[in-house]
Structure formats: C-alpha cells, structure tokens
Amino acid sequence: MDNLNPTQDSLVSVHNLTFSRGERKIFDDISLEFERGKITAIMGPSGTGKTTLLKIIGGQLFPAQGSVTVNGRDVHHLKRDELYTLRKRMGMLFQSGALLTDMNVFDNVAYPVREHTHLPESMIRSLVLMKLEAVGLRGARNLMPNELSGGMARRVALARAIALDPMMIMYDEPFTGQDPISMGALVLLIKSLNTTLGLTSIIVSHDVYETAAIADYIYVLSEGKVVGQGTPEQIKHSSSEWVQQFMNGAADGPVHFHYPAKEYMDDLLHSEKSFQPLFSRQRPPSDRNAKRKRYS
Amino acid sequence: MEFFHYLGATTRASFTKLGRSSFFLISILAGISSVCVRPRLLLKQLHSVGVLSFLIITISGLFVGMVLGLQGFYLLSRFGAEETLGVMVATSLVRELGPVVAALLFAGRAGSALTAEIGLMKATEQLSGMEMMAIDPIKRIISPRFLAGFLSMPLLAALFSAVGIIGGQVVGTGLLGVDDGAYWSQMQANLDFRGDIINGVIKSIVFGFVTSWIALFEGYDAIPTAEGVSRATTRTVVNSAFSILGLDFILTALMFGDN
Numbered sequence: 001m002d003n004l005n006p007t008q009d010s011l012v013s014v015h016n017l018t019f020s021r022g023e024r025k026i027f028d029d030i031s032l033e034f035e036r037g038k039i040t041a042i043m044g045p046s047g048t049g050k051t052t053l054l055k056i057i058g059g060q061l062f063p064a065q066g067s068v069t070v071n072g073r074d075v076h077h078l079k080r081d082e083l084y085t086l087r088k089r090m091g092m093l094f095q096s097g098a099l100l101t102d103m104n105v106f107d108n109v110a111y112p113v114r115e116h117t118h119l120p121e122s123m124i125r126s127l128v129l130m131k132l133e134a135v136g137l138r139g140a141r142n143l144m145p146n147e148l149s150g151g152m153a154r155r156v157a158l159a160r161a162i163a164l165d166p167m168m169i170m171y172d173e174p175f176t177g178q179d180p181i182s183m184g185a186l187v188l189l190i191k192s193l194n195t196t197l198g199l200t201s202i203i204v205s206h207d208v209y210e211t212a213a214i215a216d217y218i219y220v221l222s223e224g225k226v227v228g229q230g231t232p233e234q235i236k237h238s239s240s241e242w243v244q245q246f247m248n249g250a251a252d253g254p255v256h257f258h259y260p261a262k263e264y265m266d267d268l269l270h271s272e273k274s275f276q277p278l279f280s281r282q283r284p285p286s287d288r289n290a291k292r293k294r295y296s
Numbered sequence: 297m298e299f300f301h302y303l304g305a306t307t308r309a310s311f312t313k314l315g316r317s318s319f320f321l322i323s324i325l326a327g328i329s330s331v332c333v334r335p336r337l338l339l340k341q342l343h344s345v346g347v348l349s350f351l352i353i354t355i356s357g358l359f360v361g362m363v364l365g366l367q368g369f370y371l372l373s374r375f376g377a378e379e380t381l382g383v384m385v386a387t388s389l390v391r392e393l394g395p396v397v398a399a400l401l402f403a404g405r406a407g408s409a410l411t412a413e414i415g416l417m418k419a420t421e422q423l424s425g426m427e428m429m430a431i432d433p434i435k436r437i438i439s440p441r442f443l444a445g446f447l448s449m450p451l452l453a454a455l456f457s458a459v460g461i462i463g464g465q466v467v468g469t470g471l472l473g474v475d476d477g478a479y480w481s482q483m484q485a486n487l488d489f490r491g492d493i494i495n496g497v498i499k500s501i502v503f504g505f506v507t508s509w510i511a512l513f514e515g516y517d518a519i520p521t522a523e524g525v526s527r528a529t530t531r532t533v534v535n536s537a538f539s540i541l542g543l544d545f546i547l548t549a550l551m552f553g554d555n
Contacts, residue, residue, distance in 0.1 A: 060428070094421045
C-alpha cells in the first residue's frame, strides 16, 4: 500500500473511524484527510460503504468510534442548530439527485434559498437562473423532475447544491448510469465548479477513469480499510495487487470472481441432502457467513 | 426453545418500534409551531388529505345512511315506531358509524397515500437531501401532513354523518312513507348535543390523531425499497383499522357506559 501524507491544510478530517452495521464492520479504524480547494476521490467496489462515509461526514450517521471534523468542528458533537448551520455550507449531490418531485426545476433550486434567506423573489430569480446557467439548464427551469433525464436531474441537483455557495460539495456516485455525453458534461462541470468557486470536493465513485481524470488525490477503500492512497499517477503505479485489480477492472485477483462455495465437481455430483422446510426462517450456516468471507 | 427466542425477539422489536414511534410523535408535535408560521404548507396538505377525500366520504355516507334507513324502517315498523326512524339513523351515525367508518375510509384513502408518499420520499433520498440542505423534514414534510389529517378527520366524519342522515331521509320519507316532519322533529328532540354530537366529534378527533400518526410513522420508518414501502402501506391500513376499532370500544365504554 502506498503511504503518503496529505498536507495538513484539510477542510475535512476523518480520524480513526469505526462504523458497523449489525455485526459487519463497514469501516475499521480508518483515517482520511480532504484538502481545501482540491478534489479528493473515495473509490472502491460497491458495498464498501462509500455512501455511508458521506453520510457520516454530513452528520446523518454516527460512528462507533473516531471523529470527523469539518472546518475544525467535530460534526458529531455539535448541537442540532450548529450542525444545521454547518450543513448550509456543505452541499451534497445524491446518486438519485433527490429532487423534490412536487416542484419544478426552478423551485427545486430556489428551495434552500427560500428556506434559509429572506431575499426578495426578484433576487432569488436572478440567483437561481445564474446557478442553472452554470449547469447549462436555464432553459429547463419549468420542467418537472419526472421530465428530466438522469444526467439532467443530477445537474439540477448540482445547481441546488451550489445555491447557497457552500465551501464543499460531496458527490455520491455522480457518474453512475450516465451516457457518455452526460458523463463528460458532469466531469467537466465538477472540475470547473471546483476551480471557479474554490470548492473542496469529495467524490465517491467506482468509475475509475472519469474520477481519476479530475481527482487531485484518491483513497481506495475495501473491506473497511484504506488499501491505497495517493495522486492518480501514484495510484496507477501502486504496488498493491488489490489496487491494480480495481483500477484495471480485472475479473479475478485478490477479489475473487466466485462467490464462496464448495468444490465445483462435488457440488455437481452430489445433490443437497439436508431437508429445508418451505418456510424456514433461517438460511443454512454456510450461506449466512458466505458474504463476510467474500474477500478473505 | 426457538419459539421462546422468536417470542422474545418479536416482543422486543414491538416495544422498540413503539418507542421510536413515540419519539417520532414528540418531534411531530414540536414541529407544529413551524407549520403555523408557514400556513401555505398546511393549506396544500388540507387539500390533498381532506378535500380529495370528500368524494369517497360523501358517497359512502349516503349509502350507509340509505341502508340504515331501510334496515331501521323494517325493524321499527314491527313495533309501529317508524316515526322514530330519524333518531335511529342520526344516533347510529353521529355516535358510531360517522366517526368509525369515516376514519376507516380515511385510513384507506389518505393514510395509505401518506405512507406511500413519505416512504417513497425516503427511498428516493428526498428526506436525506432535505436534511443535508439543513431543512428539517419533520417540520416541513411530516408536521403539516399530521396537522392536516388531524383537522380533516372531524370535518369528514361530520360530513359523513350529515350526508348519511340525508340518505336515511331519502329512503325513509321518500320511498317508505315515513312522515318528513316526524323524521326531523324526533331527531331534534332526542339527539343530545353534548352526549351524542360532541362525543362523536371527540371520537373522530382521536381517530384522526391516531390514523395520521400511524400513517406518517409507517412511511418514515419504511424500509426504503419497493417491497418495504408496499409493506408499510399495508401496515398503515391494518394497524389503523385495529386502532380505530379498539379505541372505539374503549371510548364508547367511557362515554356511554352510564346510559
């Protein structure tokens, strides 16, 4: 594993974070730093808790151990009002866009501004149109969320996320399920917004090439641990087999292609002997533990 | 042994859910003050929860009243007491059928819609999105819906009873020949404002409170998947029906136990 130290000028710091869901440890004593004004990517296969990490940073989930500081403030020790004040400066782009379905595009972008400020409607209009112009959707202001494509919905959500001029934005899988044109537009948009608005960006993604193209620093997570970190170039030349398999998309390697099972021939030649009741509440013990062993 | 394990786990899960729903109710009630500052949120929900239930309540009330008129006439005419049909129809509706049937219909029409809406908002991350925008979804989404349900229910129950009484009159006096004056005057003379009407209103207020609480909690607590929302919607209708009928028995015993 590469072992590089990021600079000390971090906007977000995650220290010795441990988080579990039931018996499964999602994060096991991990520490991450997100530098101001940079794009930092969290990468890893599905199910490694990347979205969970964003929810922990945003104060929506509480860790079992460790701390998260944003702009010098411990997110999980803030009072509700203080947390909400901090969140006004933290934009988040959800994978689905999370647009309010009973409002049109304009009202969705105006929503946080109307809720948190007392600006006159004429000023809100100008502000919203500027944000929509930045994402290229000023002409779509009257459309409803169900009339938007996936890529457009994410761009509207991005305009909403920057409506209150936040200091940082967290992107949850921004490239998933996008066609090449939408993906290219989003990649450019994230990069240009980061530069022009001086934002700090955290991108959670498993789209290797798109993310590596714009990220300044990358953390690769697996099984609750940081298995690789560094600049895109350093990650590319990482000595870790796991990181190489992930970055190159190899079907087999440290992460096995096959789900754990007994020997193939043995399985084919011998039928299941144990009787399983039709409405059994419990799966056989071998199945119950299989998921945990997946990457062992 | 496994049975006891299952029993213990189920009991524990039920009490945990009861605790969660109680905390949820406290947050809803705490959020009501912010609804008063933004009356437009409430007006929108009063339309969707109350006004849109108008049709089903009116039509159902009419038919229930007509059936009461028919059955009441057949029964009362055996004793030559068909003149008291108005009292029988009105008492049945105002005391019992109005609040109870209107609440059951409300749970099926508006309660299930509330659960599905909140559950889908959760599944599509709209509630999380609001939280990340520093906007409390309880105050902006849940409390206005709760207040709208709570306020709509007594009005809908009153509408149900009023239309039912007219339905009983149409059948009783229009088709079966009961004297129109007797229908109304007997009703006016024998129906007690405090004992019958106010008690019926109290019932509908309680049912509105419980049904809205169940519907919103089930939506908010739903597993954010298609199956999870579907199950939550079913639970809303089933639990609301049990609660309405169980509470009706308790309230009836408390209100009319002395008679």
